[in-house]
Amino acid sequence: MSGHVAPTRGSGDGDRPPSTSSDPNEEQGKETTDVPISKGIPGPTVEDTKRRQTQATLGSKTTEAGSAVVIDHTSTYVEIPKNSKFSTDIGFWQxxxxxxxxxxxxxxxxxxxxxxxxxxxxxxKSVNLGTIETAFDHDVWDVPVMTWLNHTTSVAAGANQTITSASYGSQSLGDLQYDLCGRRDWDCAEKVRPNTEYVYSLVASTFPTIANFELPELVDAIGRLQMQYVSQLAGFNFPVVQYFVPGMDWAVVCTVRRGTYRLGTVAVSDIDSVAMCVKRQYDPAWGCENDSDMDATVYVIKVLNGRATYLGQTKRHEVYYNPGNLAPLTGSVHGTGLLGTVASNDEYQGAVLVSNAPWDIYGTYLCKGTFSSETYLGMHWKGLGKAVILWKxxxxxxxxxxxxxxxxxxxxxxxxxxxxxxxxxxxxxxxxxxxxxxxxxxxxxxxxxxxxxxxxxxxxxxxxxxxxxxxxxxxxxxxxxxxxxxxxxxxxxxxxxxxxxxxxxxxxxxxxxxxxxxxxxxxxxxxxxVAIVAIVVLEVIRRRDKSNVPATNSVLRLFGTKSFLTLSSSTRGGIVKTLSNGDVVVDGGVLLSKNFVRVCDNYAVRSCNVKYAII
Incomplete structure (x- = not known):
């Protein structure tokens, strides 16, 4: 043969014609190649032919130069050294x-x-929290105060008081416990004062009727008997009164608390406010203190609708630091009785959590050295309670x-x-x-x-x-x-x-x-x-009121306020209008408000279905 070397075909090629492509990449992967003699490349030897046959058998590929690279397909992986940049060791965390x-x-x-x-x-379910103590040095509780009513007068003057309005008293101890006035509302305090003094005079009138009363000298001088009393006028008060005769070393201090009692053979217990009186050393700097010995005798007196009744006596340890106890009452004309506390129920966040606790019916108060007439803080209450909660x-x-x-x-x-x-x-x-x-x-x-x-x-x-x-x-x-x-x-x-x-x-x-x-x-x-953050936020975002609304405005008089800012955050947006004659009115027509809530600095009042017309 002259000029060409007969090509050697790999197995499986059949009679496929030789490739005419000039692209070396297309030539790669084919088992046969026509190599011209004129290129100066020698023809395949016997060894080359055997190598190509082996290559075809193993499925290898050829290079563009016609040489074969044998790939061992029996190998499953190629191990790469760990120090190589292609290392597969990616660390424990990854x-x-x-x-x-x-x-x-x-x-x-x-x-x-x-x-x-x-x-x-x-x-x-009901969960018992145990016995809870409120003391003067830990877990301190301040009695809320709205208007501090503190006055000294004689019992005789109190008995001569004329109750001008039933709205400010029914001549009962319950009035003293539930009197309510605004913040430092002295006009309101002056209106409730006559009833307060009259009721305290009725309490003192029972002293001569008590057998074996511990201070007979005080009874003998009842015409000169003085009384000093305090009340918080916060809607649920802790009234205290000190009876004394000038020049005597001993006094009687009475605490008004709500309790339940049953006398004689009566099967049904009554719930009402009662006065619990004890003998105590006279204190000229008295503030509201009512502490005494644990074995001191406590005289229990009821005043209802102008009538005073002595219910009996018991020992102080029966009603103090003994929550939930039924104290025996003896010494009255009604026979033996029982005195107990009324359990308090406090609801939190719409009754999501309800706390029930029978506290001591006779708690101890402290005002001297702690109460501030400027801040109305410092009247402390000491006692025990057994708390039970129900959480939903x-x-x-x-x-x-x-x-x-x-x-x-x-x-x-x-x-x-x-x-x-x-x-x-x-x-x-x-x-x-x-x-x-x-x-x-x-x-x-x-x-x-x-x-x-x-x-x-x-x-x-x-x-x-x-x-x-x-x-x-x-x-x-x-x-x-x-x-x-x-x-x-x-x-x-x-x-x-x-x-x-x-x-x-x-x-x-x-x-x-x-x-x-x-x-x-x-x-x-x-x-x-706490509410401080919310108050600050409301104050910052509030739009200032530039309207000069007179105090005679019907809406202001209706709600008893001096500014619309206690009713709304602003008077803009059509709430307040000024007429052509200069009169200031609040909107026009009739405003029907359901669940109207009035929020001021000290309290919030909700009025349902309030309907009022603008005059």
């Missing part, structure tokens, strides 16, 4: 970050389940915790079984594909209102029946765990379906959300549960 993140979320879900179970033990939890509180724990545990278990060494956490990825987590988050936010009520109450009140510390933190921990878990899910929802958020990002975000939520719920919201 390799196990997904599983570690899942374990962290399972821990949060477990904390959620434990804290929710703890709260559920307090929910929807969210109906789905326990269900939410169970659902979220099962979801988190299932996703984490799946991660450990199928994706143990992955940089992607399965909990937020798979959690973002279901609405169950978001539903739990929404329901938890709604039910967190009830949990905050319980947390605030336990943080601000003493508990002696059990350790309330874990329960104070269980509520904040519940919400913080839910927020910590769902933060990662919300982040993943934002990137769906394009990206899987790295586990490091969702883990850090979840931990930050957990810590922030716990701190806010446990230490900020509860500790700052």
């Amino acid at each position: 390799s196990w970050s997904g599983s570690i993140s899942s374990a962290i979320f399972v821990a949060l879900a477990t904390c959620l389940a434990v804290s929710t179970y703890s709260l559920d033990k307090l929910a929807n 939890s969210s109906a789905l509180m326990l269900t939410n915790a169970a659902v979220l724990w099962v979801m988190t545990a299932y996703f984490a278990a799946t991660q450990l079984i199928y994706l143990p060494r992955s940089c992607v956490c399965a909990v937020p990825v798979w959690g973002s594909k279901t609405l169950a987590g978001l539903v739990v988050l929404v329901l938890a936010c709604i039910g967190n209102y009830n949990v905050q009520v319980l947390t605030t109450f336990l943080s601000n009140n003493s508990v002696t029946a059990f350790d309330a510390g874990p329960y104070r933190l269980a509520g904040p921990l519940t919400m913080a765990c839910i927020v910590g878990i769902m933060t990662s899910t919300v982040i993943q929802i934002y990137f769906n379906p394009h990206l899987a958020t790295p586990s490091s990002i969702v883990t850090v975000a979840g931990i930050i959300s957990f810590v922030l939520g716990f701190v806010l719920e446990a230490f900020v919201i509860v500790a700052q549960c």
Whole structure:
């Protein structure tokens, strides 16, 4: 053969014609090549032919120069040295970050389940908080004061008082306990004073009728008997009066409290305000103090509709530091009786939490050295009470915790079984594909209102029946765990379906959300549960009133206020109009308001179905 070398065909080529393409890339991968002699390239030798046959058998490819590269297909992988830039050693965290993140979320879900179970033990049933003490040096309670009524007069002058209006007294001890005036409203105080002095004179009139009265010299000088009394005029008062004769070392101090009593064979108990009087050293600097010996005799007197009745006597330890006790009454013409306290019921946030406590019927007061006539703070009350609470939890509180724990545990278990060494956490990825987590988050936010009520109450009140510390933190921990878990899910929802958020990002975000939520719920919201912040905010955003509304305006006179700012945040927007003659009116026509709420600096008053016409 001259000029050409017969090509050697690889196995499986059949009679395929030689390639005419000039592109060397197209030539790559073909088993035969026509190589012209004129190119100066020698023809294939026997060794070349054998090598090509071997190459064809192994499925290898040829280079554009016609030489073959033999690839060993029996090898499964090529080992790359660790010091190479192509090393596959990516570190422990990057390799196990997904599983570690899942374990962290399972821990949060477990904390959620434990804290929710703890709260559920307090929910929807009566829980005894134990015996609670309010003292002068700890757990101090200030008696609320609106107008401090403090006056000294004689018993004879009080007996000659004329009650001008039934609106300011019915000649009963209950009037003294429920008299209400505005803040430093001295006109109102002057109106209730005659009834107060008259009732106290009726109390003193029973002293001569008490057998074995401890101060007969005071009874003998009853014509010179003086009385000094104080009252808070706050709607639920703690009135105290000191009876004394100038020059005598001893006095009688009476405390007015509401109680329940039963006399003789009467089966039904009466509930009314009674005066409990004890012998005490006369104090010329007396403020409101009524303390005495624990074994001192307490004389119980009732005044109702101008009639005074001596109910009997008992020992002070029966009615003081003995909450819930029924004190025996002896020495009256009505026979043996029983005196007990009326349990107080306090409702918080629309009865989400109700506290019931029978407190001491005879508490001890302290004003001297503590009460300030400027701030109206410092009248302290000392006594014991047995508190029981009923807390209403969210109906789905326990269900939410169970659902979220099962979801988190299932996703984490799946991660450990199928994706143990992955940089992607399965909990937020798979959690973002279901609405169950978001539903739990929404329901938890709604039910967190009830949990905050319980947390605030336990943080601000003493508990002696059990350790309330874990329960104070269980509520904040519940919400913080839910927020910590769902933060990662919300982040993943934002990137769906394009990206899987790295586990490091969702883990850090979840931990930050957990810590922030716990701190806010446990230490900020509860500790700052005061009205000062709200008052400051309202004052900052309030639009200033530029209208000069005269005090004779019918609406101002109707609500007894001097400014519309006590009724609304502004008089703009058509509320106040000025007529052509200069008269200022408030809107026009008839305003029908349901559940109208008037808010001022000291109190809020709600009036339902208020209808008034503008004159």
